[in-house]
Amino acid sequence: xxxxxxxxxxxxxxxxxxxxxxxxxxxxxxxxxxxxxxxxxxxxxxxxxxxxxxxxxxxxxxxxxxxxxxxxxxxxxxxxxxxxxxxxxxxxxxxxxxxxxxxxxxxxxxxxxxxxxxxxxxxxxxxxxxxxxxxxxxxxxxxxxxxxxxxxxxxxxxxxxxxxxxxxxxxxxxxxxxxxxxxxxxxxxxxxxxxxxxxxxxxxxxxxxxxxxxxxxxxxxxxxxxxxxxxxxxxxxxxxxxxxxxxxxxxxxxxxxxxxxxxxxxxxxxxxxxxxxxxxxxxxxxxxxxxxxxxxxxxxxxxxxxxxxxxxxxxxxxxxxxxxxxxxxxxxxxxxxxxxxxxxxxxxxxxxxxxxxxxxxx
Amino acid sequence: xxxxxxxxxxxxxxxxxxxxxxxxxxxxxxxxxxxxxxxxxxxxxxxxxxxxxxxxxxxxxxxxxxxxxxxxxxxxxxxxxxxxxxxxxxxxxxxxxxxxxxxxxxxxxxxxxxxxxxxxxxxxxxxxxxxxxxxxxxxxxxxxxxxxxxxxxxxxxxxxxxxxxxxxxxxxxxxxxxxxxxxxxxxxxxxxxxxxxxxxxxxxxxxxxxxxxxxxxxxxxxxxxxxxxxxxxxxxxxxxxxxxxxxxxxxxxxxxxxxxxxxxxxxxxxxxxxxxxxxxxxxxxxxxxxxxxxxxxxxxxxxx
Numbered sequence: 001x002x003x004x005x006x007x008x009x010x011x012x013x014x015x016x017x018x019x020x021x022x023x024x025x026x027x028x029x030x031x032x033x034x035x036x037x038x039x040x041x042x043x044x045x046x047x048x049x050x051x052x053x054x055x056x057x058x059x060x061x062x063x064x065x066x067x068x069x070x071x072x073x074x075x076x077x078x079x080x081x082x083x084x085x086x087x088x089x090x091x092x093x094x095x096x097x098x099x100x101x102x103x104x105x106x107x108x109x110x111x112x113x114x115x116x117x118x119x120x121x122x123x124x125x126x127x128x129x130x131x132x133x134x135x136x137x138x139x140x141x142x143x144x145x146x147x148x149x150x151x152x153x154x155x156x157x158x159x160x161x162x163x164x165x166x167x168x169x170x171x172x173x174x175x176x177x178x179x180x181x182x183x184x185x186x187x188x189x190x191x192x193x194x195x196x197x198x199x200x201x202x203x204x205x206x207x208x209x210x211x212x213x214x215x216x217x218x219x220x221x222x223x224x225x226x227x228x229x230x231x232x233x234x235x236x237x238x239x240x241x242x243x244x245x246x247x248x249x250x251x252x253x254x255x256x257x258x259x260x261x262x263x264x265x266x267x268x269x270x271x272x273x274x275x276x277x278x279x280x281x282x283x284x285x286x287x288x289x290x291x292x293x294x295x296x297x298x299x300x301x302x303x304x305x306x307x308x309x310x311x312x313x314x315x316x317x318x319x320x321x322x323x324x325x326x327x328x329x330x331x332x333x334x335x336x337x338x339x340x341x342x343x344x345x346x347x348x349x350x351x352x353x354x355x356x357x358x359x360x361x362x
Numbered sequence: 363x364x365x366x367x368x369x370x371x372x373x374x375x376x377x378x379x380x381x382x383x384x385x386x387x388x389x390x391x392x393x394x395x396x397x398x399x400x401x402x403x404x405x406x407x408x409x410x411x412x413x414x415x416x417x418x419x420x421x422x423x424x425x426x427x428x429x430x431x432x433x434x435x436x437x438x439x440x441x442x443x444x445x446x447x448x449x450x451x452x453x454x455x456x457x458x459x460x461x462x463x464x465x466x467x468x469x470x471x472x473x474x475x476x477x478x479x480x481x482x483x484x485x486x487x488x489x490x491x492x493x494x495x496x497x498x499x500x501x502x503x504x505x506x507x508x509x510x511x512x513x514x515x516x517x518x519x520x521x522x523x524x525x526x527x528x529x530x531x532x533x534x535x536x537x538x539x540x541x542x543x544x545x546x547x548x549x550x551x552x553x554x555x556x557x558x559x560x561x562x563x564x565x566x567x568x569x570x571x572x573x574x575x576x577x578x579x580x581x582x583x584x585x586x587x588x589x590x591x592x593x594x595x596x597x598x599x600x601x602x603x604x605x606x607x608x609x610x611x612x613x614x615x616x617x618x619x620x621x622x623x624x625x626x627x628x629x630x631x632x633x634x635x636x637x638x639x640x641x642x643x644x645x646x647x648x649x650x651x652x653x654x655x656x657x658x659x660x661x662x663x664x665x666x
Contacts, residue, residue, distance in 0.1 A: 003443050005663055086449055138637070142645040147396065147449070148587045149640060152633040155580055163626035285453055324464040331458025335440065338451050342444040346663075 091281025097258020100127025128258015384557020400459025430559015
């Protein structure tokens with residue numbers, strides 16, 4: 001059997017919508033097979049993985065908490081990837097944002113002012129943006145590959161955080177635990193509803209997604225992003241600068257990752273510790289692609305991937321499978337998304353036997 | 363003392379060299395596979411599992427090669443047959459590899475592994491100075507050297523190597539000349555995966571003979587940087603790999619001495635060194651342009 005691709009005359013609208021859903025369905029089928037191989041009932045496992053977390057109020061709050069950083073980072077990355085800039089170091093920008101945002105509450109634990117929270121958020125965004133500025137500077141000034149530099153900076157950021165909370169920032173009254181003092185109440189991101197833990201980060205995420213959707217759809221800047229991403233040469237003729245776009249997209253995605261970082265520390269954790277993220281920065285890459293690099297789609301895909309985190313925890317408790325399954329699910333999902341996206345641009349022909357179509361025709 | 367340090371440098375450099383050499387061939391054929399980290403970790407876990415189950419570290423090595431190679435075919439199918447974006451698919455391969463290896467390796471955590479023993483070459487290993495360092499190593503080291511020699515001969519002296527480079531530089535023309543672009547690229551991807559798997563096997567059978575989740579710790583990414591650093595030439599990969607190995611081991615020894623520098627700062631050195639090296643090597647746009655395979659990362663759909 002041979003697989004042959006035939007370019008469609010125009011992008012298929014049908015498959016633009018169907019492809020992410022198809023990818024999800026395939027992931028579920030393969031996930032079921034995987035559970036079966038692990039000796040569990042596939043349907044029962046899938047139920048406790050993907051349905052149970054949706055049935056209780058508290059776990060819906062947890063879903064919003066996990067979805068918020070994924071959506072915030074994901075929409076920023078979508079703009080980056082659309083403009084053909086490959087920031088894959090969002091995990092590092094998240095970490096640095098969490099650190100710079102925490103400077104105020106850690107160093108001034110007795111400052112009780114309503115000003116502190118907005119300042120923390122701004123500083124977190126600045127920190128993330130500056131950290132993303134490093135690969136941007138290296139790319140524009142030295143022509144350095146941003147994929148590799150932004151990724152290397154992730155490891156450096158994590159080591160820096162580790163040093164901070166084990167060294168200068170460690171709470172002296174913390175029984176030698178490597179963590180800072182708990183933030184004062186004014187420095188904690190408030191909850192949205194009285195019914196649970198979900199905090200303002202989710203609102204930030206929705207606002208950011210809608211704002212970027214508006215930009216990509218209706219503003220010249222959004223057009224510039226798409227043109228430069230599809231063809232740098234065409235962009236130059238239109239008077240757009242690829243160099244400025246590197247800066248714009250990297251700083252934007254860095255700032256959003258930084259905001260996600262400080263929101264996570266301030267809203268969900270309440271202090272700084274060596275591990276503040278279960279890989280949000282990397283999972284957000286999957287979120288961006290599953291959402292077809294469209295900010296509104298990313299809201300949906302962020303919720304789906306947040307569910308894989310929750311499902312992993314739930315399945316570990318209820319049917320005793322390792323929470324590593326959720327990473328496998330995430331990886332599988334990205335694979336299926338990328339393969340199904342082929343259907344948008346190409347018609348797929350399957351040929352059986354050895355005859356080539358050209359020989360038959362000619 | 364000096365000899366001991368040199369031995370550890372070699373052990374730390376070998377996986378980088380092997381993985382980078384595999385990726386070099388893949389990229390010379392015009393395919394950018396960012397999944398080295400994922401293939402490496404799959405190689406590490408497959409090698410460890412095979413060695414534990416069979417009791418033979420050599421079968422373990424084979425298991426690592428097979429694991430990395432089979433895993434790379436997934437990338438090949440998506441990017442070559444389905445023409446998916448190579449950057450995104452490579453990332454997917456890394457994410458899936460890290461998850462899948464954790465899942466496979468779960469029951470092996472904490473087991474002490476079987477170390478691949480060195481093979482002393484008669485006479486040569488008795489040479490003063492270099493004998494013990496170069497000729498009493500384990501199989502993976504000898505393989506890494508053989509790969510450098512073999513690949514530089516293949517790429518620059520053989521007919522098939524010329525075809526590989528032609529595809530990497532202009533897949534349209536190569537196709538017009540009747541070279542099987544997709545088939546060759548599949549083989550190049552497979553070779554890269556097998557090498558990454560071998561590098562992973564070295565990690566879990568030689569470097570630290572045990573299974574630890576995420577034990578590749580960014581080495582796959584450093585290997586990718588090494589290919590750029592080496593401007594796609596095998597011998598320079600060897601030199602670069604040893605430079606990075608020396609930095610890694612140097613910082614470990616510095617930590618052991620306790621120089622009053624935070625250990626985290628020292629641990630960050632190999633990553634920082636990668637960035638510095640990338641700056642030095644890429645700042646001249648012209649030489650970068652000349653060295654980079656021109657079709658690197660571009661999709662190819664044969665016209666009919």
